Structures are given as C-alpha cells and as structure tokens.
Amino acid sequence: MRRTRTALRGAAAVVTAAGAVTVPVATAGAVLADTGQVPYQCKIFSTVFDYNATVTVSAPASAEVGDEVTVDADFSNLPGVAPLPVNSWTTTGTLAVSGAQTGSVPIQAPKRTETIPAYGELPIGTVSGKLTLAAAGDVKIAPAALTIVAEAGAQATITCAPKSAAAPLATIGVGEGGPGASVSPSTVVQGGAVSVTGAGWAPGPVELALCDAGGGACAPGDLTGATGSADAAGKLTASATVAESAAPGARTLVITQGAVSRSVALTVTEKTPPPTGACADQPAERCGEQKINLTVNGGPLTMSRAAGEVDLTPVTLDGTEQTATGSLKQVEVIDARGGSTGWSLTGTMTDFSAPAGTKIPAGKLTWTPSCTGAPGASAVTPGSAGPLDTTTAATLCSAPDGAGQIVGGTFTAGAGLKLTVPPATGAGRYTAVLTLTLS
Structure with a gap:
C-alpha cells in the first residue's frame, strides 16, 4: 500500500x-549441526542485492553406505527487498556434496503463509532434503543455490547463489555398511536409458521402480526394460529406460531386493518434441526448428503525482x-x-x-x-x-x-x-x- x-x-x-566461519553447536550424538556465514548474491526482477546468510547445516555424524539420510539447512532471514507485501512463499535449493561422494542434494521447505510487509525481511528457516549415501568415507555438505518464489499479488522469483563455493558445514562419516547404489546419468531425458551400480547386495535379482521425489507414488509404466542383479561378490548391475510418458522433474529411482530397499535421486527432463509445421516433412539437414522461450517477470504497483x-x-x-x-x-x-x-x-x-x-x-x-x-x-x-x-x-x-x-x-x-x-x-x-x- x-x-x-x-x-x-x-x-x-x-x-x-505536498567467508564461512564454522561454529559447532553440537559435538556428540546422532546429529551434528555447524553454523557459518555464507555471502550470497541474489536477484529479484532486475534488482541485484547481497544476502549475508547465517546458515546452520544439520546431518548425521555417521551412517553406512546405502543409508538415506535427512540433511537440514536453516537460513537466516532474507533482506527486505520485495516492493509489495508478501502473502506466501516457497523455498527450494541445493546443498553441494563433496568428499567420498560428489553431487548435490535437492532441498525444499513447505509453503509458508503469512503477511510480510513491503520491504520486510523474509523468514527462510529450515530447508530439508534426503541424500542416499553411495560411498564409504567422509561426505561433506555445503550450502549452495537457493530459490524463493513469493506471492505478492503477482509471482516474484528470488534467486540466490554463493559468491564463491561455500565451505562444508557438515560431515558424515560413512561406513561400508549395507548395500549401496548410484545411478548414471543422474539427469536423463524422457526416453533415455540409465544404469545402476552398487555394492554390498546379496547375490540375486533386484527390482527397479521410478517414483516421485519423496520415494512414493511409484508409476509402473515409468520404466521399461528394467533388469538388474547382484553377483556372488555383491556387485550390483542394473539398467532401465525411462518412458517417454514419465513425468519430468525431480524423481527417485528405488532399487528393491526382498526386504532391502535403496533410493537414488534422479532428474527427468522433458524430451524435445519432433519437428512440426514447416519442418515436419523436411530432411533434418535442410530444415531445423528452434524453440523460443520468454520469461516475463512481474513488477510493482506504484503511483506518483x-x-x-x-x-x-x-x-x-x-x-x-x-x-x-x-x-x-x-x-x-x-x-x-x-x-x-x-x-x-x-x-x-x-x-x-x-x-x-x-x-x-x-x-x-x-x-x-x-x-x-x-x-x-x-x-x-x-x-x-x-x-x-x-x-x-x-x-x-x-x-x-x-x-x-x-x-x-x-x-x-x-x-x-x-x-x-x-x-x-x-x-x-x-x-x-x-x-x-x-x-
């Protein structure tokens, strides 16, 4: 107003x-939490601003290969930059994984609904994700990208990235433990093939299923040609093709052998449709199409006299x-x-x-x-x-x-x-x- x-x-x-400095807040027990300062650069519409975030990352102090662990990242309030009152917002992002295992952990928080006045600080709070441990050794977790989608009469997206790679704020000591698995590639287009490898499995066949990001709502038709087994040494080899009708986005590949089940994150991207219109009946080397996208960012409601x-x-x-x-x-x-x-x-x-x-x-x-x-x-x-x-x-x-x-x-x-x-x-x-x- x-x-x-x-x-x-x-x-x-x-x-x-008219620059990160970690302070341990727990030194014993099943879960450890470390806190550090992470300098972010953020953008809303055409405005770029700094966010010197205080971040606490919590993760188990120890686990075993094959375990799926929860990792939490608690962020301090975002500076007040939204030019309109914010009524609700959702937060997603990633945590960087390094050490014995590399990659990233998708994190998200439930939608928050409360009224934040124009230019008021936006509470971020705890953003969580799940990581399947695939290798023995120290697995380190560090804050990475952050995205806040706010509703303020119109939708406003705030994107934040560390100005430089953030230092790890959590370390998980991973033992050999039970069976583990990893998928390659970790991002696959609809209709593409994936392979699964692992160790510590009992000899015999395994089953594969493609499920939602939380490991539920597994769709039987989302994988075709799925096959896999572990040899006498417990080495797992499996493969499958992601159906062209599989829903794109963050998914989970679930590997099951009897009562044992392991989950691996998998991102499915949308397949580029075949040529239409003028190129439908033309040879590919002589006729090509390019998809043109446009992002329209909403602005404020203002007055002047x-x-x-x-x-x-x-x-x-x-x-x-x-x-x-x-x-x-x-x-x-x-x-x-x-x-x-x-x-x-x-x-x-x-x-x-x-x-x-x-x-x-x-x-x-x-x-x-x-x-x-x-x-x-x-x-x-x-x-x-x-x-x-x-x-x-x-x-x-x-x-x-x-x-x-x-x-x-x-x-x-x-x-x-x-x-x-x-x-x-x-x-x-x-x-x-x-x-x-x-x-």
Whole structure:
C-alpha cells in the first residue's frame, strides 16, 4: 500500500499537492549441526542485492553406505527487498556434496503463509532434503543455490547463489555398511536409458521402480526394460529406460531386493518434441526448428503525482456562500504486477484551518474524479463525484479484478475540485491535507 499526502490551501482555501566461519553447536550424538556465514548474491526482477546468510547445516555424524539420510539447512532471514507485501512463499535449493561422494542434494521447505510487509525481511528457516549415501568415507555438505518464489499479488522469483563455493558445514562419516547404489546419468531425458551400480547386495535379482521425489507414488509404466542383479561378490548391475510418458522433474529411482530397499535421486527432463509445421516433412539437414522461450517477470504497483501546489481560486466574503474551484494535480498509477488483482486509489482529507484557528469542514470540498488508461491498459473506472471526509475514504480511481484475465498498464487520475465557503468564515489563508492511498 502506498500513500501520498496533498496539502490544501487557499486565500479562503488553497489546494496543495505536498567467508564461512564454522561454529559447532553440537559435538556428540546422532546429529551434528555447524553454523557459518555464507555471502550470497541474489536477484529479484532486475534488482541485484547481497544476502549475508547465517546458515546452520544439520546431518548425521555417521551412517553406512546405502543409508538415506535427512540433511537440514536453516537460513537466516532474507533482506527486505520485495516492493509489495508478501502473502506466501516457497523455498527450494541445493546443498553441494563433496568428499567420498560428489553431487548435490535437492532441498525444499513447505509453503509458508503469512503477511510480510513491503520491504520486510523474509523468514527462510529450515530447508530439508534426503541424500542416499553411495560411498564409504567422509561426505561433506555445503550450502549452495537457493530459490524463493513469493506471492505478492503477482509471482516474484528470488534467486540466490554463493559468491564463491561455500565451505562444508557438515560431515558424515560413512561406513561400508549395507548395500549401496548410484545411478548414471543422474539427469536423463524422457526416453533415455540409465544404469545402476552398487555394492554390498546379496547375490540375486533386484527390482527397479521410478517414483516421485519423496520415494512414493511409484508409476509402473515409468520404466521399461528394467533388469538388474547382484553377483556372488555383491556387485550390483542394473539398467532401465525411462518412458517417454514419465513425468519430468525431480524423481527417485528405488532399487528393491526382498526386504532391502535403496533410493537414488534422479532428474527427468522433458524430451524435445519432433519437428512440426514447416519442418515436419523436411530432411533434418535442410530444415531445423528452434524453440523460443520468454520469461516475463512481474513488477510493482506504484503511483506518483505531479509536483507543485494546486491553488483554489480566491474568494471575497460578501455575506453569502462563495465557491472556490481548482484541479487536483495529476496522479499516475503503474500496475506492472502481471496478475489479475485489481487496485483502488482513495482519498481522505483534514478540515481546512487558518492560523487564527478558524476552520472550514472537509465536507465542504467536493471532487469530480476522472481517470484514463494508456494504450493497452486494462479497464479503469473513476470514482463518484461527492464530498471528501476526514475518516471515510472516497474513491478517486479503481481497476477491478481481472476475473481470470491479466490486468495492468499505466493510468492517470485527476479530479475537479469545488469548495463551498460559508458566509461566516474568518478571513485568512486556509490549509488542509488530502491523503491518497493506493491499495
């Protein structure tokens, strides 16, 4: 919500438009947590800003090959950069894995719903993921990328990356333990093949299934030609083809042998569709297609007004009511949110007062609103003509919700002003303040 105050004055009245350092917080037990400072560089719309995050990473102190462990990263509040109130947000990201095992851990947090004022700090909190341990030795975990998708009338995406590779904040001592597995490649296109290797398995066949990111909702048709077994030494070899109909995104490959089950993260990407249109029947070496994508980032809802004061016409008392007139300074509203939520511009004002202490009630001033949209803008409606009030807001201009359609554009608003000056009014220069609120 943005406000602007306009002073109203006159001869009987006038209108005026006035580097990581780790600190162990646990040194014994099943889970260890280390805290460090991670300098991030973030971007929202076209604005780049720094986020010196305090991050605590928690992970088991020890585990065995094949174990699936939970890794938590607790982030300090994000600086207040959103130009509009935020109503809800989701946080995702990755943790970097190094040491005996390399790669990354996808992390995410449940959607948070609360109202954060414009430019208020955004709580991030704990973001969690699961890592399947595939090799013995020390596996180190460090903060990496972070993405926050905020709802603020329109969707705003904040992307953050460490300015340099962050130091590990957790180390898992991984023993040989039970069976382990890894998949190659870790990212596969729909219709692509994957191979699975591992050690510590009992001799005999294994079963493969492709499931959602949490290891559930396994779809039988998402893998074709799946086959695999472990030899007498416990060495696992398996392969499968990801069906072209398999849902893209973060998935989990589950390897099962009797009562033993292991999960490995797998990302499925969407297959590029075959040529259509003009290239459908042409040889590939003579006709090609390129997919062109566009990202449209939403902006803020803002208003501004023309500078200077608006003087009502002076009046001379003669024992009868007098009328002073004028025009409100032009106000410009820009709705660049890219959503379907409308807006309204309303006004309240104080009584007119003179240095001698005499007053003219606010209700003696009436306005006749006008507003228009620039070419391409959505519909806009002027408010009703009538008196202004000290507490009840009157509408100068409004844009309705889009009812499923996108609204926005640039709009100008103004109003003709008329002040009725009572016969019994003290001579002098009067001032009042008009406050315009955009919401």
